[in-house]
Amino acid sequence: MTMQGPNDRDAPPQDDEPTVAFDATKGDASRTVSDANTHSTADAPHSFESEHVGDYRLVDVIGVGGMGIVYRAEDPRLRRTVALKVMKPDVAANEMARKRFLREAESAARIDHENIVTIYQVGEYEGVPFIAMGHLVGESLRQKLKREGRIDPRVVANIGRQVATGLAAAHQLDLIHRDIKPENLWLEAETGRVKILDFGLARSQTSDVRLTQSGVVLGTPKYMSPEQATAKTVDHRSDLFSLGSVLYHLLSGHEPFGGTDSASTLINVTQAEFDPVEKVCPHLHPGLARIINRLLAKHPSKRPQTAREVAMTLAEIEQQLEVEYQENARRQSLTETAELPAPATSSPALGPVPINVSPAAGKPPLLSLVLLGLGILLIGLLLAAFLWGN
Numbered sequence: 001m002t003m004q005g006p007n008d009r010d011a012p013p014q015d016d017e018p019t020v021a022f023d024a025t026k027g028d029a030s031r032t033v034s035d036a037n038t039h040s041t042a043d044a045p046h047s048f049e050s051e052h053v054g055d056y057r058l059v060d061v062i063g064v065g066g067m068g069i070v071y072r073a074e075d076p077r078l079r080r081t082v083a084l085k086v087m088k089p090d091v092a093a094n095e096m097a098r099k100r101f102l103r104e105a106e107s108a109a110r111i112d113h114e115n116i117v118t119i120y121q122v123g124e125y126e127g128v129p130f131i132a133m134g135h136l137v138g139e140s141l142r143q144k145l146k147r148e149g150r151i152d153p154r155v156v157a158n159i160g161r162q163v164a165t166g167l168a169a170a171h172q173l174d175l176i177h178r179d180i181k182p183e184n185l186w187l188e189a190e191t192g193r194v195k196i197l198d199f200g201l202a203r204s205q206t207s208d209v210r211l212t213q214s215g216v217v218l219g220t221p222k223y224m225s226p227e228q229a230t231a232k233t234v235d236h237r238s239d240l241f242s243l244g245s246v247l248y249h250l251l252s253g254h255e256p257f258g259g260t261d262s263a264s265t266l267i268n269v270t271q272a273e274f275d276p277v278e279k280v281c282p283h284l285h286p287g288l289a290r291i292i293n294r295l296l297a298k299h300p301s302k303r304p305q306t307a308r309e310v311a312m313t314l315a316e317i318e319q320q321l322e323v324e325y326q327e328n329a330r331r332q333s334l335t336e337t338a339e340l341p342a343p344a345t346s347s348p349a350l351g352p353v354p355i356n357v358s359p360a361a362g363k364p365p366l367l368s369l370v371l372l373g374l375g376i377l378l379i380g381l382l383l384a385a386f387l388w389g390n
């Protein structure tokens with residue numbers, strides 16, 4: 001049986017932020033490598049001879065990205081479900097893109113960290129490269145943003161700390177991600193763990209930098225660092241800028257640098273000032289506001305210098321926000337207990353018992369006592385007159 005591509009299947013709709021290639025030397029946003037294929041479900045189908053890619057049995061399409069199609073697949077030997085990213089054949093025809101795809105796999109496979117998706121195998125099948133990786137259950141931060149609009153600062157500090165921890169592990173191996181964005185950050189459903197996905201643009205800081213030196217900018221404009229947007233040499237601090245952009249978006253519901261199209265966004269990223277995060281999120285923890293604003297500094301030297309430092313700062317803030325949250329929850333529950341009505345003595349169906357607010361409630365009124373006294377006196381007088389008459 002022939003395995004069809006996403007246009008023949010129920011691939012989920014893709015409306016996330018695309019990775020583009022922007023030719024900085026031409027000054028336009030002409031999309032090159034990945035854009036022609038990004039998120040389209042109308043691409044030429046894969047037509048493998050069977051429902052297998054290598055040893056993996058394809059189950060269904062999870063999603064379509066710029067470079068490849070991600071399938072849910074089964075590894076029959078280990079009896080586990082994997083996410084199999086198979087490069088689109090037309091993209092594979094481009095030697096540079098093929099190298100980039102394989103570089104993604106090789107880069108990511110070197111990292112063994114709980115905040116980065118695990119790569120099981122990298123291979124080629126019928127001339128098409130593929131990556132078998134851990135199958136994640138949960139949702140991307142893009143999906144969470146779509147559902148919630150803005151995310152609670154306590155959760156944002158936690159997410160930020162986890163991403164920074166994963167980045168620190170990658171940076172230690174001289175790997176830069178280059179495309180940190182909500183689509184590439186996954187929230188695992190059961191554990192709440194964040195996993196960084198798609199080291200598609202990652203590469204060693206010391207090897208092959210031709211892609212950037214050619215004047216072609218790779219990445220996602222809305223979260224891209226100014227140095228990346230101007231095709232300058234980037235280092236690990238570029239990922240920190242992108243992390244700052246993502247955290248800003250999670251808190252405020254919008255990116256720090258918007259634009260009507262890729263070109264205007266890139267201009268804004270490089271030239272415009274953003275609204276400080278505390279301005280768009282009043283009452284924000286000052287420490288959280290400070291680190292996000294610092295991450296978004298135009299010049300890398302003005303940002304926090306390492307992902308480890310960012311992770312440590314966010315861990316402290318997370319702890320403070322957690323204490324504050326617990327304290328508020330405790331106060332709230334005390335208030336609720338105090339506001340609870342006294343236990344009902346009659347059936348609640350009868351409605352609330354009217355409360356007597358008179359201060360003399362329960363005591364005989366003075367006027368009644370006087371009248372009673374006068375009555376007794378009158379009876380006494382009448383009785384005396386009667387006895388005297390007889």
Ligand SMILES: Nc1ncnc2c1ncn2[C@@H]1O[C@H](COP(=O)(O)OP(=O)(O)OP(=O)(O)O)[C@@H](O)[C@H]1O
Binds near residue numbers: 016062066069
């Ligand atoms: N390991 C995984 N487990 C579960 N789902 C995954 C996994 N990797 C990717 N996906 C899903 O497949 C979709 C496509 O992923 P892919 O990395 O190819 O593209 P992208 O990041 O959305 O776009 P681009 O490559 O253009 O940046 C993702 O949006 C995600 O929903």
